[in-house]
Amino acid sequence: MTNLQRIGVVGAGVIGSGVAHLFAQSGHDVVLIDTGEERLAAARATIGRNARLYGMLQKDVPDAGEVLGRIASHADVEALAGTSFVIENITEDWAMKRDVHARIDAVLPPDVPVAANTSAIPITRIASVHRRPERVLGIHFMNPPPVMPMVEIIRAARTDPAVLACAEALVVQAGKQSITVNDSPGFVTNRVMMLMVNEAMFLVHEGVAGAQDVDRLFKTCFGHKMGPLETADLIGLDTVLRSLENIHSEFNDGKYRPCPLLRHKVYAGQVGRKSGEGFYRYGVA
Missing domain, CATH: 3.40.50.720 (NAD(P)-binding Rossmann-like Domain)
Structure with a gap:
C-alpha cells in the first residue's frame, strides 16, 4: 500500500x-x-x-x-x-x-x-x-x-x-x-448538516420565511458562505432526499423525516443546480 x-x-x-x-x-x-x-x-x-x-x-x-x-x-x-x-x-x-x-x-x-x-x-x-x-x-x-x-x-x-x-x-x-x-449514519458532517437543511426546508414549507430570507439570515448572522437551501441545491435535492432517507432508516428517528416540500421538488425534477431549478433557478450550461 x-x-x-x-x-x-x-x-x-x-x-x-x-x-x-x-x-x-x-x-x-x-x-x-x-x-x-x-x-x-x-x-x-x-x-x-x-x-x-x-x-x-x-x-x-x-x-x-x-x-x-x-x-x-x-x-x-x-x-x-x-x-x-x-x-x-x-x-x-x-x-x-x-x-x-x-x-x-x-x-x-x-x-x-x-x-x-x-x-x-x-x-x-x-x-x-x-x-x-x-x-x-x-x-x-x-x-x-x-x-x-x-x-x-x-x-x-x-x-x-x-x-x-x-x-x-x-x-x-x-x-x-x-x-x-x-462509523455512524451521516458521520459528523451530514448528520448535523442534513438536520439543518431539512429544518430550513420545513420553514419554507410552513410559510415561516422564503428561501432567500432563510439563506440570508444564515449568511448574515452566522457568516455562512452559503445558506442551507443554496447548499441543498448545490448538493442536489435528490441526493439530500436519499441521505435523509438513509439516516432516518438507520436511526428510526423522526427528526430525520424528509420535508414534504423536498419530496415534491424531487418528484418534479427540480433537484437543484444540476437540473437548473431547485429552491432557486439557475442557467444550465
Whole structure:
C-alpha cells in the first residue's frame, strides 16, 4: 500500500468527476469508471471546464490538458486492475452500492484499499460485501472536491489501521486535510448538516420565511458562505432526499423525516443546480 500513484474512481457524476479532477490535478494517474461512454464524455467535459476555471482562479495548478491527460476513462470495472487505491462515488442507493462493491471486490487484489464516498450509508454495511472488510473505509468528499480543504475519513468496524493510514497519506498527497471519525449514519458532517437543511426546508414549507430570507439570515448572522437551501441545491435535492432517507432508516428517528416540500421538488425534477431549478433557478450550461 506504499505506491499510491494510480487511483481508481468509480462513478463519474458530480462528486465522482470532482474526485477524479482532484487526484489528476495533484499528479496522480486516474482510472475513471462509469456505465457508459456518454456519461464519461460528459464527465471529461465538466472536468476540463472546471480545470480551466480553477486555472484562472488559482496559482500553481496544472492546465486542463494536463489534468485530462492523467485521466483514463472506462466503462468496465475490470479496468481497475492495477490501481493502488479505489474510491467509489455512485448514487446513495444501497442496492446499487452493494452490486458495485461486489464487482470491485472481484477485480481487486486483497491488499488494495477501497473507500466508499457516501454521505449517509454506514461504511460497515458496505464493507460486509467484501471478502476482506478490513480493506474498506469511508472517505466523504465535500462538493466541489478540488476546492474544499478537508475530507472526512470514516473508520468502519473492521477497518485495518494500516488502511486508514494509507487513506490519510493519500489525502495529504492531494493537498487536503482530513479528520478521521468512527462509523455512524451521516458521520459528523451530514448528520448535523442534513438536520439543518431539512429544518430550513420545513420553514419554507410552513410559510415561516422564503428561501432567500432563510439563506440570508444564515449568511448574515452566522457568516455562512452559503445558506442551507443554496447548499441543498448545490448538493442536489435528490441526493439530500436519499441521505435523509438513509439516516432516518438507520436511526428510526423522526427528526430525520424528509420535508414534504423536498419530496415534491424531487418528484418534479427540480433537484437543484444540476437540473437548473431547485429552491432557486439557475442557467444550465
